[in-house]
Amino acid sequence: MKTEFELIEKYFNKKSMKAHKGIGDDAALFERDKDNYWAISTDMLNEKIHFLPNTNPYKLGWKAMAVNVSDILSMGASPMFALLSIALPKSNSEWLKKFSQGFFACCKLYNAELIGGDTTKGPLSINVTVLGSVNKKNVLLRSGAKIGDDIWVTGELGLAALGLKIAKKNITAPSTLSKKSMDALEKPVPDMIAIKKIHSFCNAGIDVSDGFIADLNHILNASKVGAKVFLDDLPINNWLRKNKKVDLALYGGDDYQTILTASKKMRSTIEKLIKKNKLDISRVGFVTRDKKLVMDDHDKEIKLKKGYEHFENK
Numbered sequence: 001m002k003t004e005f006e007l008i009e010k011y012f013n014k015k016s017m018k019a020h021k022g023i024g025d026d027a028a029l030f031e032r033d034k035d036n037y038w039a040i041s042t043d044m045l046n047e048k049i050h051f052l053p054n055t056n057p058y059k060l061g062w063k064a065m066a067v068n069v070s071d072i073l074s075m076g077a078s079p080m081f082a083l084l085s086i087a088l089p090k091s092n093s094e095w096l097k098k099f100s101q102g103f104f105a106c107c108k109l110y111n112a113e114l115i116g117g118d119t120t121k122g123p124l125s126i127n128v129t130v131l132g133s134v135n136k137k138n139v140l141l142r143s144g145a146k147i148g149d150d151i152w153v154t155g156e157l158g159l160a161a162l163g164l165k166i167a168k169k170n171i172t173a174p175s176t177l178s179k180k181s182m183d184a185l186e187k188p189v190p191d192m193i194a195i196k197k198i199h200s201f202c203n204a205g206i207d208v209s210d211g212f213i214a215d216l217n218h219i220l221n222a223s224k225v226g227a228k229v230f231l232d233d234l235p236i237n238n239w240l241r242k243n244k245k246v247d248l249a250l251y252g253g254d255d256y257q258t259i260l261t262a263s264k265k266m267r268s269t270i271e272k273l274i275k276k277n278k279l280d281i282s283r284v285g286f287v288t289r290d291k292k293l294v295m296d297d298h299d300k301e302i303k304l305k306k307g308y309e310h311f312e313n314k
Ligand code: ADP
Pocket: 008, 012, 013, 022, 023, 024, 025, 026, 027, 042, 043, 071, 209, 210
């Protein structure tokens, strides 16, 4: 079976004639007015593939919105409107009440309004489209990384992947970490405040949905550059490090954190903003001319696995 990226490339990747940016980034961009673009992105969640049967409906409603918000934020944009399409096996009012409460709670946090959608019968599947706005000066593309840029990442990596292992009873972890990981998996909270504080100083952005390494590679490929990343500097829980589960942070999906690159000249400005606003952002490496991704652990290179891709690894 081909990977999702090969399928998109072969059947769908047509160059847009009307959009400023079409297929290939976290969101497409098109003219809003002289100073701003609209940013639009869509993501689908299917039962058994993207979430386990009997997932808490409130959290599912939240997540369906949050994963799209994550794409919009990583373009430097602010979410504004949402469309919600949902296929339901049966009409269950208790389930729908909780699902809609979670969905609207997420809309409220990110200042987005539901303005349309579609409701049909079928195996449980949820598709959300989010429309946002971005000032042309603040647009972050995957292709924007420059040689010498610092690489920054929000939050902590690998929690959602740990949460999935805990949910499937493949791992047991200490109870506080278990709870944090299950929350990261079921109710991701893209860090709008952190991203907005620094995005105008950044050159490139992508959200981490397929795993840190896979998504950083998307930036590197699109920007035709490489990177050196320091394992010690990655925001990875100590328990994962001690228990040799670092791969969950490198290759696990569903983090919904954001990778940003910014010129070295912006480092002190960004560091001051991080300190002043107590932002959860780490500097984890830098962009190189050599077109490969090198992971460094105390000057010893670590061999990387291939990144996460839906049709290969599941
Ligand atoms: P993300 O993980 O940020 O949601 P994806 O990796 O799913 O992005 O998709 C990569 C790019 O391909 C995006 O620009 C997305 O809009 C586009 N894309 C995905 N599936 C299709 C499709 N069926 N038709 C057209 N474009 C698609």
